[in-house]
Amino acid sequence: xxxxxxxDFQFHLAPRxxxxxxxxxxxxxxxxxxxxxxxxxxxxxxxxxxxxxIFQLVAGxxxxxxxxxxxxxxxxxxxxxxxxxxxxxxxVYRSTTECICDTTAVTRYRRERIDATGAHxxxxxxxxxxxxxxxxxxxxxxxxxxEKVGAFLLExxxxxxxxxxxxxxPISRYDIADHLMISVETVSRALxxxxxxxxxxxxxxxxxxxxxxxxxxxxxx
Amino acid sequence: xxxxxxxDFQFHLAPRxxxxxxxxxxxxxxxxxxxxxxxxxxxxxxxxxxxxxIFQLVAGxxxxxxxxxxxxxxxxxxxxxxxxxxxxxxxVYRSTTECICDTTAVTRYRRERIDATGAHxxxxxxxxxxxxxxxxxxxxxxxxxxEKVGAFLLExxxxxxxxxxxxxxPISRYDIADHLMISVETVSRALxxxxxxxxxxxxxxxxxxxxxxxxxxxxxx
DNA sequence: CGCGGCATTGACTCATTTCAAAGGTGGTGG
DNA sequence: CCACCACCTTTGAAATGAGTCAATGCCGCG
Numbered sequence: 001x002x003x004x005x006x007x008d009f010q011f012h013l014a015p016r017x018x019x020x021x022x023x024x025x026x027x028x029x030x031x032x033x034x035x036x037x038x039x040x041x042x043x044x045x046x047x048x049x050x051x052x053x054i055f056q057l058v059a060g061x062x063x064x065x066x067x068x069x070x071x072x073x074x075x076x077x078x079x080x081x082x083x084x085x086x087x088x089x090x091x092v093y094r095s096t097t098e099c100i101c102d103t104t105a106v107t108r109y110r111r112e113r114i115d116a117t118g119a120h121x122x123x124x125x126x127x128x129x130x131x132x133x134x135x136x137x138x139x140x141x142x143x144x145x146x147e148k149v150g151a152f153l154l155e156x157x158x159x160x161x162x163x164x165x166x167x168x169x170p171i172s173r174y175d176i177a178d179h180l181m182i183s184v185e186t187v188s189r190a191l192x193x194x195x196x197x198x199x200x201x202x203x204x205x206x207x208x209x210x211x212x213x214x215x216x217x218x219x220x221x
Numbered sequence: 222x223x224x225x226x227x228x229d230f231q232f233h234l235a236p237r238x239x240x241x242x243x244x245x246x247x248x249x250x251x252x253x254x255x256x257x258x259x260x261x262x263x264x265x266x267x268x269x270x271x272x273x274x275i276f277q278l279v280a281g282x283x284x285x286x287x288x289x290x291x292x293x294x295x296x297x298x299x300x301x302x303x304x305x306x307x308x309x310x311x312x313v314y315r316s317t318t319e320c321i322c323d324t325t326a327v328t329r330y331r332r333e334r335i336d337a338t339g340a341h342x343x344x345x346x347x348x349x350x351x352x353x354x355x356x357x358x359x360x361x362x363x364x365x366x367x368e369k370v371g372a373f374l375l376e377x378x379x380x381x382x383x384x385x386x387x388x389x390x391p392i393s394r395y396d397i398a399d400h401l402m403i404s405v406e407t408v409s410r411a412l413x414x415x416x417x418x419x420x421x422x423x424x425x426x427x428x429x430x431x432x433x434x435x436x437x438x439x440x441x442x
Numbered sequence: 443c444g445c446g447g448c449a450t451t452g453a454c455t456c457a458t459t460t461c462a463a464a465g466g467t468g469g470t471g472g
Numbered sequence: 473c474c475a476c477c478a479c480c481t482t483t484g485a486a487a488t489g490a491g492t493c494a495a496t497g498c499c500g501c502g
Contacts, residue, residue: 066359068359068362068363069438069439070364070439072364074358074359074362076355076358076359087347087348087351088348088352089348089349089352094352094355095355122344122347123343123344123347126308126343126344126347126348126351127308127309127310127347128310129351130308130347130350130351130354131309131310131315133351133354133355133358134297134315134316134354136358137295137297137354137357137358137361138287138289138295138297140358140361140362140402141289141295141361141402142289143291143293143491144457144458145457145458172479172480172481173480173481173482174479174480174481181361181362182458182459183458183459183460184480184481184482185458185459185460185481185482185483186457186458186459187481188481188482188483189458189482189483192482192483205466205467205480205481205482217290218290218291364459365489365490366489366490393447393448393449394448394449394450395447395448395449403490403491404490404491404492405448405449405450406449406450406451406490406491406492407489407490407491408449409449409450409451410450410451410490412450413450413451426448426449426450426498426499
């Protein structure tokens, strides 16, 4: 069940390779950790489910989203290898985490044990999640759609620095739209504008080369 | 130096009263805690400063914001008594926290000591901060300005549940605008619309009574 | 009394949404 | 092997909501 999204997409690192790059965040990994893999569309945890685990993504891509009353989907968090999620105040998850590509893998840790051991290793993972959300708030806080898309590309490039070649967009235009809270058409048009003004080059529908970082940063269109 | 913002605004709880309602988040409070008070406009910590402390707001109101390249201000987080802030990945703060009213008070904790003691008590404070940011992303993710303002009012009511009477807006229209990432005029018009449709009543410029929670929730305008 | 900050209202412009349709791509099944 | 199908992407035209510019009112305070 090969997924076309994964063909041009280099997140297929073996767990062993990842072990050196991704820190084990939550205490003694051997005792607590539990590995799981998912296909595209698979749900790691669902909104309303009892929050039994804290997760760390080790391979693939996932999005954490909520469905609003009007049926629209809102993507709260884009998860790349190394990112932790599943932190929640109450007893249930408040959002659904869904896998974007095949060969998505997580390590999960029982929450009760983490709570029991004092949540030592969570600290770093939590402030990283905080930084991620703050960065994202600033991305969607830009005024025009070109600025939003440009800032998103820069953020993506920074977070996927393991990829030296062209920036491979891990998610579809629809996902980008729901993440930036603009419409799909606007995303497509914004990419077209950035391309036209020479800030980026679209080497493929899912491959972007950033030519002018400063233009994206400031967002002058 | 009385501030008119504080006259209609009931955050003047004495530290003793707060002690029962606001948990001490960060270990042995007597040894680590350090109390500080600020006037309106006072800066608790500034973007770029060395991140020496973690803070908990114990009285007043504060906003955490960044100034973008184009000069616009973006409010990342609205801080009410009990909220913790100052978590950062690097060695410096990445945003500025400014007090909105006089008699704003914080308890601050040296970061090095927290790191040394394993960040035990931070866990709860951090996931609360995460929930705050997630909620806010969902608020600004609403489509129309009326929905955003309505969702903001509901969020505010929930977080200020200690106030049984009318909802006292802790921040100005300008602050609301920079928080919801819409213009001041739009905030004013949205409040007017919500008033006209009977969802809220404006008992004063800074006092709102929510009449129809469901209308604000769904955001039908 | 006048000043400064806050709030509201109006008119105009324009970017984005919405609605609609067509092109592209890969996967599946005949 | 090919054709169909589902999904993703792009483009166009029209409608509208929000931004911008501008002016006025409000209130507390020096």
